[in-house]
Amino acid sequence: MEAGPRRDPDPDPAHRNGPGQHQDQLEAQQQALVEHLKERGFLRTARIEAAFRAVPRHLFLPGVPSEEVYRDQVIPLKIVDGVCISSSSQPAIMAIMLEQLGLEPGQRVLEIGAASGYNAALMAHILGESGTIVTIDIDEDLVEGARAHLEAAGYRQVHVICGDGAQGYPPAAPYDRIILTVAAGDIATPWYEQLKPDGRLLLPLVLRDAQFSVALERRDDHLESVSVRFCAFMMLRGPFAEAGGIFALGPRTEASPALQLRLNNYQPVDVTALYRDLAGPWYDLPSGVLASLHEVHYGFNSWLSQQEPTACSLVAQREHPALTELPWLFKVAGLEARATIGIVADNHVALLALPPGWRVPASGASQSGQVACEIMVRCFGGAEYLARRLLSLLRSWDTAGRPASWLLMPGDDRLRLRVYPLHVPCPEKPTPERLIFTRRWSRLVIERQA
Structure with a gap:
């Protein structure tokens, strides 16, 4: 133990x-x-x-x-x-x-x-x-x-x-x-x-x-x-630990929680209600968008963070019997962790999911993420309006030519950050090269330099 x-x-x-x-x-x-x-x-x-x-x-x-x-x-x-x-x-x-x-x-x-x-x-x-x-x-x-x-x-x-x-x-x-x-x-x-x-x-x-x-x-x-x-x-x-928009969902032990909900921008969350949705009935909406997990991870993920204040990710730090039906898209390299992305509002969440029965091919890790499949949107707790919002965002990204991402893997030597306490006015505005996240006590300005 x-x-x-x-x-x-x-x-x-x-x-x-x-x-x-x-x-x-x-x-x-x-x-x-x-x-x-x-x-x-x-x-x-x-x-x-x-x-x-x-x-x-x-x-x-x-x-x-x-x-x-x-x-x-x-x-x-x-x-x-x-x-x-x-x-x-x-x-x-x-x-x-x-x-x-x-x-x-x-x-x-x-x-x-x-x-x-x-x-x-x-x-x-x-x-x-x-x-x-x-x-x-x-x-x-x-x-x-x-x-x-x-x-x-x-x-x-x-x-x-x-x-x-x-x-x-x-x-x-x-x-x-x-x-x-x-x-x-x-x-x-x-x-x-x-x-x-x-x-x-x-x-x-x-x-x-x-x-x-x-x-x-x-x-x-x-x-x-x-x-x-x-x-x-x-x-x-x-x-x-939860003050910056990182929330523990589900039963806790002294250890790290089984699930972490990570928000771009801080908002109060009823973790009990949200976990009840995740553990309850769900259904998937087909998107018609064929994409590889690599494209979703490094393209849509960051595009979503620029376009949608309610963007979120859900991360599991270990296997858990209650989590078997959750829609894991990514395995975090080097860690016993899996993740997917979506949006959260009104104590409901919608998440991207894989097609029924689809599994990452058994080929090399460097190639398996390049295999395309139809990306699904999973609706929890009957909040279809939220799932359809995520569906619309996914299709908009596809229609826009699947803009490339820089946020997740920009080359750390090119990143610059500024942190403003919330009581200090932030003089900067979001741009394609600048993201602004609002946390509970700070605004984080993340910028890529040429």
Whole structure:
């Protein structure tokens, strides 16, 4: 049911007794990982490279074989009901985000998402003894584990707090840097308030079905990106997790919800009523539009987000008996997740679906998404007006020549984002090259540059 970090940094006492063959092996594996990250261009700054060379990751992942610890891979930390809800991130994305963060010795940093404590240790090494780090996590067992790991590695100056990261940590504010190692769909007001005027906020930001690690700095009355990179993180948990237009549907456990409804633009949703519709009777409307899943995913998906304020996606993070009849169009690469898209209004939803009995061909993954089929529109709860609205939008996209998409996979080096708190007027208007999403506390302006 659940696996969490252990207190003992190494269960074999012989491995803790000074230099020796085992220690030499660990050192060699650690340095090989650093060389791998350098060769791939993820480590560019000397201070960050030195931190990866100095901080032993295996002390933060007790019980995990060292050959796995020092691979460039994600390591699960906590699993509940078969779902991983906390992990030690892939070293490559940790290096990318530390480069984005731009740490300087002596700074004050807030990390939201303590996990194993390894990332906090890397930052502590970069900041030096004059720096201050507060790292916060929502689960007490993870907090206890991170404290034990940090102490074992000699980074006792890191303050590990149990709490809701959406609230930040006011006692140590303001911060030069705030970093999230979990994804969010909005910018929480406390993060604005606790960031210094010349500070930097770095977070994995959910933009529809994609995530981008975005480094933001203040520009007068708003935040503006200085770096954007593609990423994939687990979602922030706690009450704020639904504030940006990301709603949990269906029965919950301590783990991530079985279903997530993700909205472009925030609107209140009765999750009980909506889930009741999804679990009830439905029927499909034929569209007459023959398209591949690749075209729908990278074309209609983003076109819909530009044309329709009520556009949404539905994402399942694992198989579930109650979800067998839902119309999954896409499997999210590298994750045990499936998704489809549609529109939501008046606590009803209409979603795109596949023809009855149609299955993605068993050919190579790179070709299977190119096979065309008729796209259906599924009506739930008798709300045919909504299904026919989605049907009309799909046909309009087809008639318009199936405009190509840029939102989901634009090349992260070409994206620019600006974030305006809702109480600040947004001076910009949507264009074919600029999307504006309204969340509960912010407006997100996403623009592609040539």
